[in-house]
């Protein structure tokens with residue numbers, strides 16, 4: 001591992017922040033914290049923490065010694081100076097004389113001594129930083145170090161790797177007692193460059209930001225060299241490797257397996273009183289495959305995660321599902337998945353009961369669902385309440401894989417035991433990190449939208465994303481798709497260029513959606529185009545082209561969606577843009593209107609045949625919307641033909657108001673919320689007596 005320290009960059013950082021009133025100490029603290037945070041094999045997703053001891057001027061004008069330490073909620077990779085809030089140092093140091101300090105009292109005394117009462121809570125490891133004398137202190141959960149400290153004979157290996165450069169601290173949960181132990185061990189070994197926390201991670205320290213940072217890199221590199229000399233066929237640590245694109249039959253297999261698994265998780269979650277929709281994130285890099293295809297997977301998966309810090313997000317390891325094969329008996333595989341998940345949940349409940357009894361029965365159980373799925377033949381999937389959350393869990397899963405493989409290469413992977421895991425998982429200070437914000441209405445839901453580059457499709461994508469949904473955007477127009485994705489909140493949309501008149505292309509795109517998010521909940525089948533001409537004179541070719549897009553494409557989309565929804569057995573929602581022409585034909589629009597009328601019949605057919613699957617099919621019936629279908633030229637021609645202005649033409653309805661693409665988007669969202677409505681048509685036209693259904 002190379003040092004990324006650059007004196008020029010450090011100086012530029014100091015100058016940049018000096019102009020904003022930030023001290024040199026805090027600017028350099030920010031600079032090297034980011035260097036550490038940018039390397040996932042050192043620090044992931046809010047993990048690790050850093051500090052600097054300096055001085056600050058308080059409200060009385062007095063210059064006081066302070067510890068600027070990482071605040072909770074900040075990520076080292078993107079930390080700003082205010083991410084290291086200042087805490088008065090002297091009151092913290094006085095705490096060392098106490099024999100006991102409860103977590104509540106610790107948090108209270110940290111908050112009482114903040115210079116800024118609005119600052120975030122200082123890290124739970126603040127006292128460890130305070131009790132060591134060094135100016136700069138860095139702490140990471142390095143993969144290489146964890147592979148060493150998660151060993152039965154870790155202390156002996158530490159001596160081999162680092163000699164007297166470090167001292168080892170036995171595993172103690174973060175907080176006051178760990179801080180005291182670390183302080184005492186340091187004082188017995190005052191020449192060390194860092195502390196190794198068994199089953200946990202590493203601290204380095206120094207008189208300058210550069211010294212502390214470079215000691216971290218140097219100590220971690222020594223662990224890497226030790227592992228590299230002994231590992232079998234593993235390359236340098238490169239995590240997260242992320243997704244490896246799968247295509248063809250592999251993508252189809254992944255889509256089927258994930259849809260079946262997502263449904264099984266959803267049903268188990270609902271039975272346990274948890275939300276029934278989850279997003280999956282599949283990882284299938286070389287190291288992940290090496291572990292999930294290992295004959296010892298079931299046993300290795302039960303050993304625990306590499307550092308306690310990851311347990312709150314990823315539980316103590318994956319649920320191991322039956323092997324995935326391209327041509328497998330799906331119902332037998334699903335039955336095996338259900339057994340695996342039920343066994344995981346019952347083991348988790350037993351783990352909770354055992355350990356809750358140990359601590360006096362004071363804890364309330366979290367849901368017993370796994371957050372990682374290990375699938376031989378396929379990979380490792382993270383499970384989360386959003387795509388972003390699932391990706392974080394999958395990253396931590398990859399860190400577990402990388403650590404475990406290296407630990408097994410040099411000895412035996414033996415992370416912290418069950419009781420310590422429980423104490424971390426059920427520690428109120430850790431649970432507080434997860435946040436309990438109310439979820440948006442369509443959070444956890446996957447929504448696919450066709451014609452997403454057009455005005456209505458793009459507005460609908462924005463509307464669902466604003467309600468928390470994960471969205472997949474399909475359209476023939478790739479540039480338009482990217483623009484629509486750019487304007488969709490959240491930034492995580494899946495962009496799928498696709499000709500919806502090609503059944504195979506639609507099936508491939510929907511496989512991609514299921515392989516990416518784990519499944520599908522709502523489809524907005526919206527793509528369409530109008531061909532004009534008097535029906536008696538219309539070339540067959542024109543009529544057939546209109547039916548291909550305005551009827552058959554909807555059938556391709558619905559077929560592909562139903563296939564996924566039936567695999568999940570979680571129900572689903574199919575929404576179609578049928579247009580006013582399906583009900584109230586217009587002259588010259590026969591090619592469009594007849595296909596849309598057939599589409600309305602298709603909607604009702606899906607409602608009829610798939611109600612028993614919990615799949616609802618409804619139509620939205622918009623009219624006179626400015627879009628690719630109703631262009632400015634067409635609007636101008638129609639307004640001229642009626643002898644009215646453009647504005648009067650567009651507002652020519654009972655409410656006297658133009659209907660916008662956003663109004664249609666709202667109708668799609670509203671229809672998706674009506675869980676007891678199927679076979680229905682919702683009209684969005686401002687009111688038109690001739691187009692009224694009843």
Ligand SMILES: [Zn+2]
Nearest residue numbers: 048200201309
């Ligand atoms: Zn830690």
